[in-house]
Amino acid sequence: MADQKGDFIAGVVTGAVLGGMIGGVIGFVLAPRLSKGSAEGQRRDPDRLNGTSATPERPRLSASGESAMSSDWKKWENEAERIAQARRTLEAKIAELNEAIQATRAQLLVKEVPAPAAEENS
Template identity: 65%
Template sequence: MADRQSDFIAGVVTGAVVGGILGGILGLVLASRVGRESAEGQGRDPERLDGTATSPECPRSRGLGKATESSLRSWREWEQEAERIAQVRRTLEAKIAELNEAIQATRAQLLIKETSSRAVEEKS
């Protein structure tokens, strides 16, 4: 019986080691492929979700005489979009703060009810 148990444990350990090695190799291959595709995608689309998008070159830095109407328009659009995103972020942060306050208030009420019900049970 002990022989069967040791064989089982040896099989589990061997399977875990072999699975870990194969999983690691597969992970490295897939991660490099996904990373390469991601880098190519960011090269085509500089607008990133993590907020690190690069702004178009400010036409004011080149001098207004050289700025074309389209570059001014793209700069203004970029500024407006950045401000809109900042406003949405502020609104979202305010809503999260409200939710946290409501959670804390509910938790306090539940603790009060639980404490009072325990006190009633102990008196009985």
């Protein structure tokens, strides 16, 4: 029995060491690629990684291509409005959930308070 336990522990340690070595090699090989990709994404959209980019980028104005620009601008306005509507909907749902939580909490507190008649009988 003790021999099986020792073999098990040796297997776990060996697996952890080999897994760590293999994971380190894979990380060493892939890290430059991942770092390069995130740096390029950070240059394109600096607010993307920290989560502050909430609205799509506005189209730039140019002297030429007015019809294409109005189409881009309309797409941007539609996307911005869609995001704003989704935000309003989520805020309303969160408010409803908070009200339901408060009502449930109030009901539970009422049920937990012992009745005076039950205390007098004891």
